[in-house]
Amino acid sequence: MDYLDMFCHPVWAISTALLTVFVRLQRNYARWNPRTCEVRLTGKTAIVTGANTGIGKFIALDFARRGARVILACRSEARGTEALNEIREKTGNSDVHLRLVDLSSLDSVRAFAKRILEEEKALHILVNNAGVSGLPRQITKDGLEASFATNHLGPFLLTNLLLDLIKRSAPARIVTVSSVNHKRGKVDFSHFRGEDLTYFMDEVYNHTKLHNIICTNELANRLKDTGVTANSVHPGVVMTEVMRHYPLWVRCIFNLVGFFFFKSSEGGAVSPIYCAVAEELEGITGKYFDSDCSLVLPAPLARDAALAVKDFEVCERLTSKL
Numbered sequence: 001m002d003y004l005d006m007f008c009h010p011v012w013a014i015s016t017a018l019l020t021v022f023v024r025l026q027r028n029y030a031r032w033n034p035r036t037c038e039v040r041l042t043g044k045t046a047i048v049t050g051a052n053t054g055i056g057k058f059i060a061l062d063f064a065r066r067g068a069r070v071i072l073a074c075r076s077e078a079r080g081t082e083a084l085n086e087i088r089e090k091t092g093n094s095d096v097h098l099r100l101v102d103l104s105s106l107d108s109v110r111a112f113a114k115r116i117l118e119e120e121k122a123l124h125i126l127v128n129n130a131g132v133s134g135l136p137r138q139i140t141k142d143g144l145e146a147s148f149a150t151n152h153l154g155p156f157l158l159t160n161l162l163l164d165l166i167k168r169s170a171p172a173r174i175v176t177v178s179s180v181n182h183k184r185g186k187v188d189f190s191h192f193r194g195e196d197l198t199y200f201m202d203e204v205y206n207h208t209k210l211h212n213i214i215c216t217n218e219l220a221n222r223l224k225d226t227g228v229t230a231n232s233v234h235p236g237v238v239m240t241e242v243m244r245h246y247p248l249w250v251r252c253i254f255n256l257v258g259f260f261f262f263k264s265s266e267g268g269a270v271s272p273i274y275c276a277v278a279e280e281l282e283g284i285t286g287k288y289f290d291s292d293c294s295l296v297l298p299a300p301l302a303r304d305a306a307l308a309v310k311d312f313e314v315c316e317r318l319t320s321k322l
């Protein structure tokens with residue numbers, strides 16, 4: 001039997017098809033299923049950043065289905081409007097709104113927060129979902145490294161600017177979408193300004209995702225007894241547009257492997273939704289959840305309380321208007 005015959009053999013073809021079906025069914029598996037969770041969000045307001053595509057769009061869609069007033073915090077008006085119309089149409093919830101923000105710009109974050117504080121009476125859920133991966137070295141007009149600005153410092157400032165509103169709305173939840181890649185991240189405060197950084201294998205992304213967890217943990221400490229919880233979550237490895245800044249050949253491999261093994265955007269939204277709505281998480285704060293919705297320990301650096309205090313202070317200084 002030559003190789004061609006072997007691959008065309010019915011036993012081989014059937015077992016490959018069965019394996020593919022099995023793997024594709026398994027890949028979205030999580031211990032918790034949003035479809036069977038009956039929590040309603042009527043009367044609640046939620047903000048989801050980066051809600052026009054990928055994981056964020058499915059988080060927003062879920063909140064809208066549960067009856068929340070949902071603010072889609074997006075950078076692109078055209079893509080945001082497309083998502084807004086789709087979410088309104090699919091859920092029949094007309095209380096879904098688009099507000100523009102570029103998280104890599106501190107001025108844009110301030111303008112967005114100002115508008116939210118003027119327009120919204122309450123904010124019960126903030127999901128810091130927007131993020132970039134594979135950005136080449138760029139320094140923003142605030143003098144910050146662009147991946148750090150987008151993934152960490154912009155969301156950090158946004159959270160802090162909205163904090164009084166969130167506290168007044170308690171019980172409330174802040175969910176930060178981090179990544180298991182934080183385990184390969186390091187903390188060096190000169191990174192924030194683009195110093196001493198190498199971009200090999202997207203190390204910058206890993207660092208930003210580590211800072212996400214560290215500062216979320218410190219925020220949780222500061223919010224003790226306020227009724228506001230702050231947790232971080234890994235959504236899984238998910239087929240989204242997150243690789244858009246990578247070379248074409250890397251995207252091709254990601255998409256090919258992803259077709260069989262990675263979660264869909266809907267599957268990636270499950271663990272962030274769990275952190276935002278699951279009743280069993282009432283009062284649980286300063287924790288990190290994996291893509292299976294299980295509470296797990298993050299990397300040791302992410303659990304260093306003294307480092308967290310320092311990191312939070314550095315980020316406060318970098319994002320405050322001096």
Ligand SMILES: NC(=O)c1ccc[n+]([C@@H]2O[C@H](COP(=O)([O-])OP(=O)(O)OC[C@H]3O[C@@H](n4cnc5c(N)ncnc54)[C@H](O)[C@@H]3O)[C@@H](O)[C@H]2O)c1
Nearest residue numbers: 050054055075102103104129130131179237238240241242
């Ligand atoms: N896809 C994965 O495998 C994976 C794995 C771990 C963690 N994550 C995290 O999940 C989150 C969502 O990513 P995704 O996979 O859905 O990717 P995606 O690229 O499909 O979506 C990212 C969203 O962030 C928005 N965004 C990017 N830069 C922005 C800016 N400057 N201002 C405002 N919005 C901006 C994009 O417009 C988009 O809506 C990210 O934080 C990402 O790091 C993704």
